[in-house]
Amino acid sequence: xxxxxxxxxxxxxxxxxxxxxxxxxxxxxxxxxxxxxxxxxxxxxxxxxxxxxxxxxxxxxxxxxxxxxxxxxxxxxxxxxxxxxxxxxxxxxxxxxxxxxxxxxxxxxxxxxxxxxxxxxxxxxxxxxxxxxxxxxxxxxxxxxxxxxxxxxxxxxxxxxxxxxxxxxxxxxxxxxxxxxxxxxxxxxxxxxxxxxxxxxxxxxxxxxxxxxxxxxxxxxxxxxxxxxxxxxxxxxxxxxxxxxxxxxxxxxxxxxxxxxxxxxxxxxxxxxxxxxx
Numbered sequence: 001x002x003x004x005x006x007x008x009x010x011x012x013x014x015x016x017x018x019x020x021x022x023x024x025x026x027x028x029x030x031x032x033x034x035x036x037x038x039x040x041x042x043x044x045x046x047x048x049x050x051x052x053x054x055x056x057x058x059x060x061x062x063x064x065x066x067x068x069x070x071x072x073x074x075x076x077x078x079x080x081x082x083x084x085x086x087x088x089x090x091x092x093x094x095x096x097x098x099x100x101x102x103x104x105x106x107x108x109x110x111x112x113x114x115x116x117x118x119x120x121x122x123x124x125x126x127x128x129x130x131x132x133x134x135x136x137x138x139x140x141x142x143x144x145x146x147x148x149x150x151x152x153x154x155x156x157x158x159x160x161x162x163x164x165x166x167x168x169x170x171x172x173x174x175x176x177x178x179x180x181x182x183x184x185x186x187x188x189x190x191x192x193x194x195x196x197x198x199x200x201x202x203x204x205x206x207x208x209x210x211x212x213x214x215x216x217x218x219x220x221x222x223x224x225x226x227x228x229x230x231x232x233x234x235x236x237x238x239x240x241x242x243x244x245x246x247x248x249x250x251x252x253x254x255x256x257x258x259x260x261x262x263x264x265x266x267x268x269x270x271x272x273x274x275x276x277x278x
Contacts, residue, residue: 030255034277036197038266039211039223042204046224046266047180049147050202053269054182055096056150056165059087059106059129060141064261064274068142072101072151072166073129082136087129087144093189095153096170103129109151116143147269168195168273179203182272196255196276215249221277222250224265240265253278 040046059073073087093101103123110131111121120132131140143149153164163171168190169182180202184195205211208225215223216231225246231237236252240260247265250256255278261268267275 030196030276031278032196032198032276034197035199035201036222036254036272036275036277037220038200038202038271039205039214039220040202040266041208041211041224042177042206044224047177047202047204049264049269050200050266050272051171051174051180051182052147052150053167054169054180054200054272055163055167055171056147056152057167058145058147058150059089060145062142062145062261062268064257064259064267064270068145071145072106073144076141078138078140082138082140083133085131085133085140086124087131089127089129090189091127093166095166096164096185097153099153099164101151101166102126105153106151109153110144110149113149115149169200177204190273194273197272200272212249215251218251221254222248222266222271222275224248250275 038050040050057071059071059076061069061071063069070090072089072093074090076085076087078085087103087106089101089103089106095101095105099105103126106129107121107123110129111118115121115131117133117135117137118131119134120130122130124130133140137143151166163174168185168188170185171180172183173179173181180200182200184198188195203220205214205223208227211220211223212225212231214220215225215237225231225248227246231249238250238252238254238256239246240248240250255276257267257274261270
């Protein structure tokens with residue numbers, strides 16, 4: 001694995017203090033089961049970010065600890081000038097509609113995106129993706145972890161145009177601008193490493209005061225909030241990154257990773273697969 005702190009993708013250590021303050025053990029392992037309910041604002045991209053993190057995978061992933069990890073690509077190698085790359089995909093991965101993932105799916109998905117300096121992208125065989133660049137880029141595996149470079153399919157026979165991915169959670173219900181309900185995929189390749197809760201529900205609540213009330217009264221487990229006045233002194237809650245400068249709050253019974261990805265407030269959009277019900 002390669003650390004990419006030099007690329008300014010730093011992670012937050014604030015989660016450790018939050019866990020200690022809330023009574024959740026730093027040494028406790030994630031627990032499986034239950035439902036994670038999240039309240040987000042309207043129109044700030046939070047809903048879309050969480051859905052993408054739950055439903056889709058990229059070829060690579062940047063963990064909350066700032067380490068580059070394999071995701072759909074189990075390994076890769078580049079030429080000495082970093083212009084020619086080969087990515088070897090995992091075997092046995094399926095989209096949520098049952099279709100087996102192939103390198104051609106990855107080529108089609110990435111070919112439709114704005115991949116910088118791309119000359120050619122093609123499937124060498126069922127599991128090998130070849131990418132050729134106009135100029136060498138030794139950081140290509142880091143760039144392929146970007147959420148907008150997810151490997152996805154669209155179910156053309158679905159009137160709701162529900163996206164079909166390979167992520168830990170399948171979209172049972174998706175209402176654009178209003179909410180999402182996802183259910184964990186059985187026998188997923190990340191089983192035992194991510195995707196702890198059985199279901200994830202995201203509800204859009206425009207008013208921050210109402211989001212705070214929903215969290216305070218137990219209707220949701222996590223809420224994106226700009227302030228904590230509605231919660232201080234009203235129960236045990238965890239605030240990230242701090243109570244003075246918060247982006248979200250969670251009830252004390254929510255388990256958080258020791259570190260939280262810092263590129264976006266909601267754990268880089270991966271909150272569905274990284275957090276759990278303690």
